[in-house]
Amino acid sequence: MIFPFSGEVKEVSCVLSGAAGLGIQTVEDMLARIVVDSGFSVFGSREYMSRVRGGNNSTELRIAPFRVDALVDRMDILVALSRNVRENIRERITPSTLIIGDKEELKGELEDAGALFVDVPLSRLAAEAGGRIYSNSVAAGILLGILGLGTEKAEAFFEERFSGKKGDVAGKNTTACRSGYELGEKLVKGKGLLSGMQADLQVGKALINGSDAVSLGAMAAGCNFVTAYPMSPATGVLSFFAKHAEKAGAAVEQVEDELAAINMAVGASYTGARPLVTTSGGGFALMGEGLSLAGVMETPVVVHLSQRPGPATGMATRTEQADLELALYSGHGEFPRAIYAPGSIESAFSLTQEAFRVALKYQTPAIVLTDQYFVNSFYNVRPDDLFFSEPPSPVRETGEGYRRYEETASGCSPFGVPGWGSGIVGADSHEHDEVGHVYENFKLRKRMQEKRMRKLEGMREEALAPKLYGADEFTDLVLCWGSTIPIFKEALTLLDLKQTALLAFEQVWPLHSSVDALLKRARRIVAAEGNSTAQFARLLRAQTGVAATDTVLKYNGLQFSVEEAARRLSEVFSGTGGRS
Amino acid sequence: MGTSFDLPGIEISWCPGCGDFKILDSIKQALEELGLSPLDVVVVSGIGQAAKTPHYMKSHFFNGLHGRALPNATAIKAANPSLEVVAVGGDGDMYGEGGNHFLHTIRRNPGITNLVFNNMVYGLTKGQASPTSPRGFRTSVQVDGVHAQPFNPLATALVQGAGFVARAYAGDVEKTKDVIKEAVQYKGYALVDIFQPCVSFNSVNTYAWFKENTYWLDGHDPSDFSKALSLALSEEPFPLGVLFRGEERMTFEGSLAAYRNDKNPLFRRAAPREAVKKLLDGMCR
Numbered sequence: 081m082i083f084p085f086s087g088e089v090k091e092v093s094c095v096l097s098g099a100a101g102l103g104i105q106t107v108e109d110m111l112a113r114i115v116v117d118s119g120f121s122v123f124g125s126r127e128y129m130s131r132v133r134g135g136n137n138s139t140e141l142r143i144a145p146f147r148v149d150a151l152v153d154r155m156d157i158l159v160a161l162s163r164n165v166r167e168n169i170r171e172r173i174t175p176s177t178l179i180i181g182d183k184e185e186l187k188g189e190l191e192d193a194g195a196l197f198v199d200v201p202l203s204r205l206a207a208e209a210g211g212r213i214y215s216n217s218v219a220a221g222i223l224l225g226i227l228g229l230g231t232e233k234a235e236a237f238f239e240e241r242f243s244g245k246k247g248d249v250a251g252k253n254t255t256a257c258r259s260g261y262e263l264g265e266k267l268v269k270g271k272g273l274l275s276g277m278q279a280d281l282q283v284g285k286a287l288i289n290g291s292d293a294v295s296l297g298a299m300a301a302g303c304n305f306v307t308a309y310p311m312s313p314a315t316g317v318l319s320f321f322a323k324h325a326e327k328a329g330a331a332v333e334q335v336e337d338e339l340a341a342i343n344m345a346v347g348a349s350y351t352g353a354r355p356l357v358t359t360s361g362g363g364f365a366l367m368g369e370g371l372s373l374a375g376v377m378e379t380p381v382v383v384h385l386s387q388r389p390g391p392a393t394g395m396a397t398r399t400e401q402a403d404l405e406l407a408l409y410s411g412h413g414e415f416p417r418a419i420y421a422p423g424s425i426e427s428a429f430s431l432t433q434e435a436f437r438v439a440l441k442y443q444t445p446a447i448v449l450t451d452q453y454f455v456n457s458f459y460n461v462r463p464d465d466l467f468f469s470e471p472p473s474p475v476r477e478t479g480e481g482y483r484r485y486e487e488t489a490s491g492c493s494p495f496g497v498p499g500w501g502s503g504i505v506g507a508d509s510h511e512h513d514e515v516g517h518v519y520e521n522f523k524l525r526k527r528m529q530e531k532r533m534r535k536l537e538g539m540r541e542e543a544l545a546p547k548l549y550g551a552d553e554f555t556d557l558v559l560c561w562g563s564t565i566p567i568f569k570e571a572l573t574l575l576d577l578k579q580t581a582l583l584a585f586e587q588v589w590p591l592h593s594s595v596d597a598l599l600k601r602a603r604r605i606v607a608a609e610g611n612s613t614a615q616f617a618r619l620l621r622a623q624t625g626v627a628a629t630d631t632v633l634k635y636n637g638l639q640f641s642v643e644e645a646a647r648r649l650s651e652v653f654s655g656t657g658g659r660s
Numbered sequence: 661m662g663t664s665f666d667l668p669g670i671e672i673s674w675c676p677g678c679g680d681f682k683i684l685d686s687i688k689q690a691l692e693e694l695g696l697s698p699l700d701v702v703v704v705s706g707i708g709q710a711a712k713t714p715h716y717m718k719s720h721f722f723n724g725l726h727g728r729a730l731p732n733a734t735a736i737k738a739a740n741p742s743l744e745v746v747a748v749g750g751d752g753d754m755y756g757e758g759g760n761h762f763l764h765t766i767r768r769n770p771g772i773t774n775l776v777f778n779n780m781v782y783g784l785t786k787g788q789a790s791p792t793s794p795r796g797f798r799t800s801v802q803v804d805g806v807h808a809q810p811f812n813p814l815a816t817a818l819v820q821g822a823g824f825v826a827r828a829y830a831g832d833v834e835k836t837k838d839v840i841k842e843a844v845q846y847k848g849y850a851l852v853d854i855f856q857p858c859v860s861f862n863s864v865n866t867y868a869w870f871k872e873n874t875y876w877l878d879g880h881d882p883s884d885f886s887k888a889l890s891l892a893l894s895e896e897p898f899p900l901g902v903l904f905r906g907e908e909r910m911t912f913e914g915s916l917a918a919y920r921n922d923k924n925p926l927f928r929r930a931a932p933r934e935a936v937k938k939l940l941d942g943m944c945r
Contacts, residue, residue: 285944285945286940286943286944287943287944288943292943296936296939296940299931299932299935299936299939300931300933300936301931302929302930302931302932304918304926304929305735305738305739305926307735324935324939325916325917325918326917326918326920326921327932327935327938327939328918328932328935329918329921329922329926329929329932330917330918331738331739331913331916331918331926332916332917332918333738333768333912335731335764336760336761336763336764337760339727339728339731339760339761340728340731340760340761340764343724343725343728343731343732343735344731344732344734344735344738345735346724346732346735347704347722347724347731347732347733347734347735347736347739348735348736348738348739348926350722350732350736351702351735351736351739351740351743351925351926351927352739352740352925352926352927352928353735353739353926353927354926355735369725370725370728373724373725373728377724463937463940463941463944466940468933468936471930471931471933472931474928474930475927475928497740497927498699498702498720498736498740498743499699499700499720499740499742499743499925499927500927502699504698504699504718504719504720504721505720506714506720506721506722506723507721507722507723507724508715508721508723509707509723509724509725510723516721516723517670517715518712518715518723
């Protein structure tokens with residue numbers, strides 16, 4: 081037994097909380113890197129207020145000798161760097177939480193929170209190291225001491241990050257970190273929490289968040305045109321491409337509004353570029369007409385739609401899964417589209433490629449649906465586990481007499497671009513003939529509408545099947561999609577229900593043909609979603625006629641935790657909650 | 661005169677006597693005289709009577725949404741800078757619905773030509789006021805006459821930093837053609853606002869009115885910005901011709917990192933798999 085932790089420690093959950101601008105992110109980056117380099121797995125998730133300075137933000141680091149990819153409520157250690165720790169953190173404090181804070185800084189806060197409070201002179205140690213700004217490195221040192229990971233890797237990190245900075249910033253950070261380390265080591269009597277766990281030096285070393293996974297997937301698919309108007313939480317993808325524009329060979333532009341973003345994407349696509357726009361619900365709402373344009377012009381366009389709570393401005397830095405129906409039904413008129421909702425870093429990488437592949441093949445929009453929780457969460461993965469799909473084939477040269485909207489059995493016309501070949505390439509937002517010229521002809525209209533919608537049949541045949549986890553011979557089925565998948569997967573593992581399985585959807589439109597039969601086999605269906613009306617369950621019912629019997633919904637702006645998911649599922653299964 | 665941009669055997673839905681016919685002739689002749697072929701040119705438009713132009717000539721064409729021709733055209737040029745891109749539309753399309761794009765496209769300076777058929781009225785929707793309608797102009801919607809101040813596209817373009825700003829008049833095919841030629845040759849965003857009578861819905865700004873209230877500039881030095889601005893602000897009579905031709909500055913497409921090491925248009929590019937693998941390596945450290 082290690083003071084103050086009782087029993088066997090299987091994994092450690094650390095939460096750092098503090099005002100924006102205190103350097104929590106630096107600590108998070110560094111600890112995650114050190115943990116992984118020491119042979120353990122790490123999951124990190126950030127929640128933050130919509131402000132640049134002040135407020136109170138937190139980050140959770142879950143450290144384990146096995147893969148961790150889901151948010152937990154449990155806090156083994158809470159490091160409070162500043163006062164005004166918010167309710168969403170406070171309510172997670174339990175008697176087994178070790179709270180580390182500076183009494184002078186916190187002025188009594190958290191001392192009687194019902195947990196063990198350890199006063200550490202963060203400010204004084206930081207000042208001794210060179211200034212109060214180093215208190216984050218003292219805190220990092222304490223955590224490294226408690227975990228028993230040494231300070232060597234931290235010192236190397238400081239050297240690399242701050243080399244060339246005036247005033248020996250790296251050295252001061254090192255001093256601060258070492259003094260914290262001594263304290264941390266003492267707290268656990270020199271027996272670091274990870275010392276009893278089996279390290280695996282083959283553990284995945286790539287630390288990737290959801291945003292970067294989408295960006296890397298897009299880049300791997302040959303995305304070379306990115307336009308966006310900055311909007312949380314979707315801006316990370318724009319920044320990624322801006323930073324790597326030269327390497328990606330991509331045209332990247334922050335534009336005047338979302339209408340410009342999507343209309344540039346359609347123009348670029350007509351010219352043979354592979355465009356991506358990245359936005360959140362409000363911006364995507366503005367793109368509706370442009371999405372419809374991509375539909376009728378049959379131009380491949382990929383949209384990254386990163387959800388946050390609405391309606392309207394909603395909660396800018398929080399999470400929700402309430403834009404599924406917006407993604408499904410946005411854009412006037414009828415046209416085919418595909419919607420992907422990755423649940424893991426690996427699938428964000430592969431599904432973004434899939435979105436590009438399908439958009440290109442079927443010459444129609446594809447949407448990658450993520451959310452704030454997903455894009456701001458990271459964990460370590462093996463680069464070898466990241467799937468590279470077939471790269472796009474070169475655009476074919478047009479011949480004389482080329483017709484952009486030639487009828488075919490699949491509905492997909494040969495894709496030609498202006499400036500490559502001897503054909504004229506036209507595109508029109510009106511209903512048009514094969515060449516692309518506007519004609520008001522009712523037979524033509526019917527034929528062209530059928531041509532476009534025929535593509536949906538092929539897309540349906542290629543749709544990805546949902547994954548079934550748990551009992552093969554299930555009677556009860558839990559449904560979820562996108563970012564909540566790993567959370568509900570782990571929750572069900574905890575509950576260990578013999579007749580329950582999880583059906584996890586990462587493609588939410590069109591649906592795979594297996595869905596119908598799977599739903600009909602279930603006696604009970606629990607729809608677990610991050611919205612208030614069970615949008616996906618409604619879609620499934622419309623498509624299969626099978627209704628969910630129960631719902632587990634969350635829409636307060638925060639993601640489900642594993643514990644909450646487990647608790648709410650068990651309430652449903654024990655008959656005390658959730659029936660719809 | 662026939663041109664290689666003629667599209668024979670088509671039905672044109674403009675009203676007989678519409679100024680658009682003459683502008684169409686000016687555009688086709690200008691492109692022909694510049695030695696361009698229909699395969700070099702993409703004509704981009706939004707919605708409106710003027711925006712039907714791409715359907716009435718032979719060249720690549722992109723007829724998009726109302727107000728959005730400039731973002732479309734900017735992207736087409738950015739995706740393949742070797743294409744000659746001409747964005748056409750009316751006053752409502754470019755200055756009303758697409759007003760924000762007009763402002764920002766000028767700042768962005770893509771190497772495109774922007775032709776605006778300005779008849780000071782909405783033709784397609786049958787006669788409502790446009791952003792350039794004169795004050796007091798009565799319509800079925802502006803029943804007491806237009807209250808708002810008319811939009812001044814030339815002055816706006818000049819203060820936004822446009823390098824090429826001109827006004828032409830549909831009634832003079834030859835001179836309008838010459839202005840368009842100069843605009844196409846200019847490397848950077850070039851605006852030509854083309855005065856044009858609407859024979860169906862504008863009984864104020866008629867052929868006769870334009871004849872009386874406009875004049876072609878003679879001996880004006882187009883490199884003189886302040887003179888250009890004062891000409892842009894002068895009315896009745898309205899000056900026609902190239903008001904401003906500034907020094908060519910870096911175009912949008914020329915500024916893109918995408919072309920720093922690779923001059924190929926975007927459609928020719930393979931997926932940068934090695935670069936992705938390198939980035940992944942970097943994320944392991």
